[in-house]
Amino acid sequence: MAIQKVMIVGAGQMGSGIAQVCAQAGFDVKLNDMQEEFFQRGIGVITKNLQRDVEKGRKSEAEKEEILQRISMSLDLKDATDADLVIEAATENMDIKQSIFKELDRIAPSHAILATNTSSLPITEIAAVTKRPEKVIGMHFMNPVPVMKLVEIIRGLATTDEVYETVENMTHKLSKTPVEVNDFPGFISNRILLPMINEAIYALYEGVASKEAIDDVMKLGMNHPMGPLTLADFIGLDTCLSIMEILHDGLGDSKYRPCPLLRKYVAAGWLGRKTGRGFYIYEE
Ligand SMILES: CC(=O)CC(=O)SCCNC(=O)CCNC(=O)[C@H](O)C(C)(C)COP(=O)(O)OP(=O)(O)OC[C@H]1O[C@@H](n2cnc3c(N)ncnc32)[C@H](O)[C@@H]1OP(=O)(O)O
Numbered sequence: 001m002a003i004q005k006v007m008i009v010g011a012g013q014m015g016s017g018i019a020q021v022c023a024q025a026g027f028d029v030k031l032n033d034m035q036e037e038f039f040q041r042g043i044g045v046i047t048k049n050l051q052r053d054v055e056k057g058r059k060s061e062a063e064k065e066e067i068l069q070r071i072s073m074s075l076d077l078k079d080a081t082d083a084d085l086v087i088e089a090a091t092e093n094m095d096i097k098q099s100i101f102k103e104l105d106r107i108a109p110s111h112a113i114l115a116t117n118t119s120s121l122p123i124t125e126i127a128a129v130t131k132r133p134e135k136v137i138g139m140h141f142m143n144p145v146p147v148m149k150l151v152e153i154i155r156g157l158a159t160t161d162e163v164y165e166t167v168e169n170m171t172h173k174l175s176k177t178p179v180e181v182n183d184f185p186g187f188i189s190n191r192i193l194l195p196m197i198n199e200a201i202y203a204l205y206e207g208v209a210s211k212e213a214i215d216d217v218m219k220l221g222m223n224h225p226m227g228p229l230t231l232a233d234f235i236g237l238d239t240c241l242s243i244m245e246i247l248h249d250g251l252g253d254s255k256y257r258p259c260p261l262l263r264k265y266v267a268a269g270w271l272g273r274k275t276g277r278g279f280y281i282y283e284e
């Protein structure tokens with residue numbers, strides 16, 4: 001199936017990055033969020049990224065404008081009536097995602113593929129609220145989307161080979177590398193990454209070392225580009241907590257219990273970079 005029109009639901013850090021790479025690859029993109037200010041925030045980040053490319057001589061001013069022209073605003077899921085592919089990147093919460101998928105299933109044309117960028121929620125459970133579970137799939141991009149090469153592609157129980165292959169081809173067109181993974185909580189990426197981050201938070205909680213020392217050990221000792229606490233702030237502490245809860249509930253092993261300090265930070269609204277404060281303080 002040829003994909004031309006793509007709709008992205010959620011204009012946060014992931015949705016805006018996905019919209020950018022789709023528009024760069026020549027697709028028509030509708031970027032949906034609930035209010036205009038969220039769309040404007042997303043398009044602002046995309047514009048800043050493209051401007052950096054222009055300044056570094058990687059794109060011309062005309063190319064930047066062409067890419068921006070391909071992205072239009074949507075404030076209503078009804079705009080999915082002509083989509084070939086919808087990629088949902090709204091908040092990591094099953095109720096929110098299921099209600100979006102129910103609505104999209106009613107609105108999107110019958111040939112449309114409904115993909116989710118969920119970090120950890122079961123694809124099969126999201127697919128189950130639609131009448132087209134064979135066309136529902138996980139398309140898990142990494143943050144920051146314009147930079148990171150991987151897209152984890154997750155089949156739900158009913159996903160067909162044809163849908164898998166269409167999404168795999170699309171991923172290549174976005175200049176990304178697809179890796180196929182089965183539908184288990186956290187898939188591969190977050191089943192391995194998040195327990196490491198959670199353990200780093202426990203080390204801080206237990207006073208084993210300062211946050212800077214924990215990050216330095218992993219950066220200088222293991223060559224990680226960011227220390228785990230910096231990375232947690234970058235991902236978003238709300239998202240980190242949701243993923244740990246899904247691993248804990250879904251796999252039923254106490255080794256996945258979220259650190260109480262992570263819960264406390266999220267309860268305080270210290271969600272990391274996106275709110276200006278997490279383990280570290282950020283000034284824009
Ligand atoms: C939670 C989930 O479900 C899954 C996930 O996504 S987990 C998170 C996965 N991501 C990671 O682990 C990221 C780890 N961090 C890194 O790889 C690096 O720190 C980084 C790529 C983010 C930044 O790299 P850096 O070398 O420290 O900084 P910097 O030199 O400023 O940036 C490198 C390049 O990335 C670009 N870049 C950095 N941040 C960017 C952003 N937020 N958006 C777009 N581009 C960005 C820069 O423009 C720069 O590009 P050029 O070299 O082509 O000019």
Ligand SMILES: NC(=O)C1=CN([C@@H]2O[C@H](COP(=O)(O)OP(=O)(O)OC[C@H]3O[C@@H](n4cnc5c(N)ncnc54)[C@H](OP(=O)(O)O)[C@@H]3O)[C@@H](O)[C@H]2O)C=CC1
Pocket residue numbers: 009010011012013014015032033034038089090091092093096100117118119120140141142143234235236239274
């Ligand atoms: N952060 C990361 O590193 C990664 C995250 N992901 C996944 O991507 C998804 C998005 O995460 P991220 O971009 O970080 O989160 P953000 O909080 O940055 O963005 C989520 C966006 O979705 C919007 N939203 C919420 N509900 C709806 C709705 N019903 N319809 C349309 N938009 C809605 C939010 O609006 P509002 O602000 O009003 O709530 C917000 O703008 C999550 O599933 C997450 O697990 C995947 C890979 C990496």
